[in-house]
Amino acid sequence: xxTTPARNExxxxxxxxxxxxxxxxxxxxMGHDAAVLRHDGRDVVLKTDTVVDGVDFVLxxxxxAAAARKAVAVTLSDLAAVGAVPRALLVSAIxxxxxxxETFAAIARGLLxxxxxxxxxxxxxxxxxxxxxxxxxxxxxxxxxxxxxxxxSGAKPGQVLSVTGPLGGSIFGRHLxxxxxxxxxxxxxxxxxxxxxxxLSDGLSRDLPRICRASGVGADxxxxxxxxxxxxxxxxxxxxxxxxxxxxGEDFExxxxxxxxxxxxxxxxxxxxxxxxAIGVVTATPGxxxxxxxxxxxxxxxxxxxxxxxxASPPEA
Amino acid sequence: xxTTPARNExxxxxxxxxxxxxxxxxxxxMGHDAAVLRHDGRDVVLKTDTVVDGVDFVLxxxxxAAAARKAVAVTLSDLAAVGAVPRALLVSAIxxxxxxxETFAAIARGLLxxxxxxxxxxxxxxxxxxxxxxxxxxxxxxxxxxxxxxxxSGAKPGQVLSVTGPLGGSIFGRHLxxxxxxxxxxxxxxxxxxxxxxxLSDGLSRDLPRICRASGVGADxxxxxxxxxxxxxxxxxxxxxxxxxxxxGEDFExxxxxxxxxxxxxxxxxxxxxxxxAIGVVTATPGxxxxxxxxxxxxxxxxxxxxxxxxASPPEA
Numbered sequence: 227x228x229t230t231p232a233r234n235e236x237x238x239x240x241x242x243x244x245x246x247x248x249x250x251x252x253x254x255x256m257g258h259d260a261a262v263l264r265h266d267g268r269d270v271v272l273k274t275d276t277v278v279d280g281v282d283f284v285l286x287x288x289x290x291a292a293a294a295r296k297a298v299a300v301t302l303s304d305l306a307a308v309g310a311v312p313r314a315l316l317v318s319a320i321x322x323x324x325x326x327x328e329t330f331a332a333i334a335r336g337l338l339x340x341x342x343x344x345x346x347x348x349x350x351x352x353x354x355x356x357x358x359x360x361x362x363x364x365x366x367x368x369x370x371x372x373x374x375x376x377x378x379s380g381a382k383p384g385q386v387l388s389v390t391g392p393l394g395g396s397i398f399g400r401h402l403x404x405x406x407x408x409x410x411x412x413x414x415x416x417x418x419x420x421x422x423x424x425x426l427s428d429g430l431s432r433d434l435p436r437i438c439r440a441s442g443v444g445a446d447x448x449x450x451x452x453x454x455x456x457x458x459x460x461x462x463x464x465x466x467x468x469x470x471x472x473x474x475g476e477d478f479e480x481x482x483x484x485x486x487x488x489x490x491x492x493x494x495x496x497x498x499x500x501x502x503x504a505i506g507v508v509t510a511t512p513g514x515x516x517x518x519x520x521x522x523x524x525x526x527x528x529x530x531x532x533x534x535x536x537x538a539s540p541p542e543a
Numbered sequence: 544x545x546t547t548p549a550r551n552e553x554x555x556x557x558x559x560x561x562x563x564x565x566x567x568x569x570x571x572x573m574g575h576d577a578a579v580l581r582h583d584g585r586d587v588v589l590k591t592d593t594v595v596d597g598v599d600f601v602l603x604x605x606x607x608a609a610a611a612r613k614a615v616a617v618t619l620s621d622l623a624a625v626g627a628v629p630r631a632l633l634v635s636a637i638x639x640x641x642x643x644x645e646t647f648a649a650i651a652r653g654l655l656x657x658x659x660x661x662x663x664x665x666x667x668x669x670x671x672x673x674x675x676x677x678x679x680x681x682x683x684x685x686x687x688x689x690x691x692x693x694x695x696s697g698a699k700p701g702q703v704l705s706v707t708g709p710l711g712g713s714i715f716g717r718h719l720x721x722x723x724x725x726x727x728x729x730x731x732x733x734x735x736x737x738x739x740x741x742x743l744s745d746g747l748s749r750d751l752p753r754i755c756r757a758s759g760v761g762a763d764x765x766x767x768x769x770x771x772x773x774x775x776x777x778x779x780x781x782x783x784x785x786x787x788x789x790x791x792g793e794d795f796e797x798x799x800x801x802x803x804x805x806x807x808x809x810x811x812x813x814x815x816x817x818x819x820x821a822i823g824v825v826t827a828t829p830g831x832x833x834x835x836x837x838x839x840x841x842x843x844x845x846x847x848x849x850x851x852x853x854x855a856s857p858p859e860a
Contacts, residue, residue, distance in 0.1 A: 230644050235670055238644060242651035249664040251630065261666035263631045266585045266686045272666060274682050276635040278673040313568065314580045318593040318635070318680040321850075327547050327555060334559035347566040349578035349589060353552055355850040356595045358675040363635035365591050365682035369583045533638075533672040 234532045236436070257440055258377040259307035259424050262370065271310035271368035271375065275301040279322075279359035281533075283402065290329050290360075292402050294336025295343075297362035300427065302344055303406040303478045305366055307425040309374030309415045311408070312344050317351040318363040325355065333362070344406070373415040381422040381441035381483035383510040388502035391479040393430060394471035395457025401476040410480055413500045417491050423482040429475035429530020430505075435515045437481065444514035447506035447526060473529040483508050551849045553753070574757055575694040576624040576741050579687065588627035588685035588692065592618040596639075596676035598850075600719065607646050607677075609719050611653025612660075614679035617744065619661055620723040620795045622683055624742040626691030626732045628725070629661050634668040635680040642672065650679070661723070690732040695757035698739040698800035700827040704762055705819035708796040710747060711788035712774025718793040727797055730817045734808055740799040746792035746847020747822075752832045754798065761831035764823035764843060790846040800825050 231237035239256070248255040253269060254262035260273035277297045279285040285293055302312050317337055321330065341348040346366065381387075390410045407425070414420050422441055426433050430452070438445050449468055455477075458470040487495075487502065495502065506518070516523040548554035556573070565572040570586060571579035577590035594614045596602040602610055619629050634654055638647065658665040663683065698704075707727045724742070731737050739758055743750050747769070755762050766785055772794075775787040804812075804819065812819065823835070833840040 233644075238647055239670070241644075242648045243655070246655060246665060248666070252664050252666055255664075255666050256668070258667075261631065261633065263664065263666055263684070265582075265587055265630055265684065268583045268585050270582055270587055270631075270684065272631060272633055272682070272684065274633040274635045274667065274680070275669045276637060276671050276680070278637060278671050278675065281671060281673050313582055314578065314587075314589055316578065316589055316591040316682065318591045318682075320593060320595060320637075320675075320678055325851075327550075327558075330555050331559045338560070338563060347569050347572075347580065348563060349565075349569055349572050349580055350591065351573070352592045352680070353556070353850055354593050354595050354598060354678070356598050356676060356678070358595065358637075358678070359673060361637055361671070361673070361675070361678070363591070363593070363669070363680040363682075365589070365633065365635075365680075367580070367582065367587065367589065367684070533670055534642075 233534050235534050238534060254308065254375050254377050259304040260310065262308065262375045269370050271305055271308060271370060273301055273304045274363060274365045275304065276361055276363040278361040285360055288402055290332035291336030293360065294333045294362060295340045296402050297364045298337065298340035298344065299404060299406055301364040301366045303425040305368040306406045306408045306411040307423050307480060309371045309376045309411055310368030311371060312346040312366055312368050314349045314367045315341055315346045316349060316365040319351065320354045320356055320358050320361045322360055323355055323357055371412065371415045373418050376420045376423040378422050378424050378437045378440035381437055381443050381508045383443055383508050385421060385483045385508040386486055386504050387445055387483055387506045387508060388504050389426065389453065389479050389481050390500065390502065392453040392455035393426065393477045393479065394455045394467065394474045395460060396474060396476040398457045398460045400457065404478045406478060407480050410500045413495055413498045414482065419484045420482040421484055423480055426477040426479050426481050427475060429473045431472045431526050432528040432530030432532065433481060435528060437483065438513060438515055442512050444509040444511035445506055446509050446516050446518045446523065449517050449519060451505045453503040475530045550851050552851050555851060571625065571692050571694050576621040577627065579625065579692045586687050588622055588625060588687060590618055590621045591680060591682045592621065593678055593680040595678040602677055605719055607649035608653030610677065611650045611679060612657045613719050614681045615654065615657035615661065616721060616723055618681040618683045620742045622685040623723040623725045623728040624740050624797060626688045626693045626728055627685035628688060629663040629683055629685045631666045631684045632658055632663045633666060633682040636668065637671045637673055637675050637678045639677055640672055640674055688729065688732045690735050693737045693740045695739050695741050695754045698754055698758035698760050698825045700760055700825050702738060702800045702825040703803055703821050704800055704823045704825060705821050706743065706770065706796050706798050707817065707819065709770040709772035710743065710794045710796065711772045711784065711791045712777060713791060713793040715774045715777050717774065721795045723795060724797050727817045730812055730815045736801045737799040738801055740797055743794045743796050743798050744792060746790045748789045748843050749845040749847030749849065750798060752845060754800065755830060755832055759829050761826040761828035762823055763826050763833050763835045763840065766834050766836060768822045770820040792847045
């Protein structure tokens with residue numbers, strides 16, 4: 227009876243948690259960027275994310291404070307995606323056995339600085355020591371903005387797909403220094419723009435199918451419309467700028483589906499320095515995610531990072 | 544200017560987070576079993592705890608489902624300690640690179656079963672793969688019972704120190720199979736019994752000084768009054784049953800300071816199968832934690848588990 231799903235994170239999670247029935251308190255559960263729970267009469271937004279030395283950062287290169295900031299920022303990026311404001315942070319740290327107090331204190335300083343930067347209270351945590359690389363799991367709670375939550379499941383055929391900024395090349399620094407798009411999230415929620423939204427953590431080619439799956443729709447993407455970050459020029463691997471913009475990941479821009487914007491709304495957003503780059507349209511064909519080249523459509527094959535597949539390189543045959 | 548504190552968890556945390564000023568929303572912050580945050584007009588209780596293969600369990604011996612249950616139970620035990628009821632769970636998992644779907648699915652089943660057992664909603668999580676042992680960080684939210692929160696800082700000189708059950712020998716199985724003392728927590732909170740409370744995770748000798756430090760008090764413990772679990776007989780290491788009860792850790796019973804109980808309250812608690820074992824008294828001497836033997840008092844030296852010290856054995860000279 228047991229099936230063994232393909233070795234990727236989404237397939238394993240879908241199969242292993244197939245029997246999970248969300249309780250009556252759950253407004254947004256697994257399969258969205260963050261959870262929203264009805265808590266004692268109010269909505270609380272909840273999210274956890276983890277960064278590990280050697281996977282999400284290289285401690286010897288970036289130092290403990292930058293690693294700590296990334297741990298906080300990747301978690302809060304998901305709060306921005308569902309339309310929430312950060313409130314509290316807790317951190318579970320696994321420290322390598324020989325950790326020095328200097329490293330420990332630098333992690334603490336990085337966490338405190340990140341909490342202050344994003345207006346959250348650091349309220350607790352847990353420390354373990356193991357024969358393991360440094361890892362930091364950040365748990366964040368948030369309050370919903372008016373108009374939230376925005377999940378992944380609200381995209382409708384005919385809507386526009388947009389991203390909030392240029393993609394690709396984050397490995398050259400932005401994956402550590404980015405700021406979660408709370409500015410864009412606030413401006414978009416206030417105008418009730420997004421029908422579905424998520425942050426781009428694993429690459430457009432892996433994340434766009436997630437919004438499509440959750441919404442039961444497809445997507446036609448115009449490759450010429452994808453905004454490409456200048457940083458992709460720093461790659462020296464022979465892959466095209468478009469490939470990097472589609473697959474690199476860790477952009478932490480927002481991807482959203484929305485009705486066409488009235489010019490007045492577009493102008494208001496631009497005045498707030500929030501620019502939506504339209505990259506395609508939502509289609510009615512569930513799961514069909516295509517790049518529409520001038521000579522015809524081709525499937526957009528996910529090549530972004532998958533923890534279980536283990537790399538961001540093209541899948542083997 | 545930099546000081547290097549002694550290599551133990553409490554000293555490192557105190558030094559590294561010395562500059563943390565709790566925000567106005569924080570009702571209970573670092574230094575208590577769980578945090579309590581004012582959230583959009585309501586109190587939300589927050590806690591994270593982590594278990595790691597080779598430190599908190601042996602995966603090859605106990606299996607993934609028992610490890611998952613322990614991850615949930617150790618976290619919820621802290622909610623019981625502050626007087627809260629569990630609501631939502633999120634789990635960050637770090638999986639060893641070669642993890643099989645069978646193991647992954649068994650962890651998921653263990654998490655779902657534990658969430659159901661304790662009446663909580665599993666609402667989200669995060670999966671990483673690394674060259675690391677399996678670790679599970681559980682983040683729990685809870686609602687306060689009337690009379691909560693109970694922190695560690697409310698113990699007053701002259702009060703009684705009690706534990707809710709026998710101590711020692713948990714390594715023979717109870718460290719995996721224990722249930723957080725929600726029964727005792729509910730019965731005690733309903734009668735406003737605890738002035739200060741915590742769960743016994745690292746051993747009485749390490750945890751009692753924490754309540755004393757937080758409350759600015761001392762403690763005189765009667766060694767003959769400490770309830771010793773039958774499981775300590777299974778140790779074959781020459782240490783006395785009392786030593787095991789004081790230092791083994793992972794009992795997950797509650798330790799509390801309270802005014803002497805009126806007999807009627809004691810009878811009500813017993814009718815609910817909640818028995819308080821009085822083990823000593825709170826004294827006015829900050830930090831003086833003593834075992835009062837018939838021939839005089841001796842300091843109770845912490846020997847319970849400390850992650851940074853790395854073992855539960857007596858400290859080296």
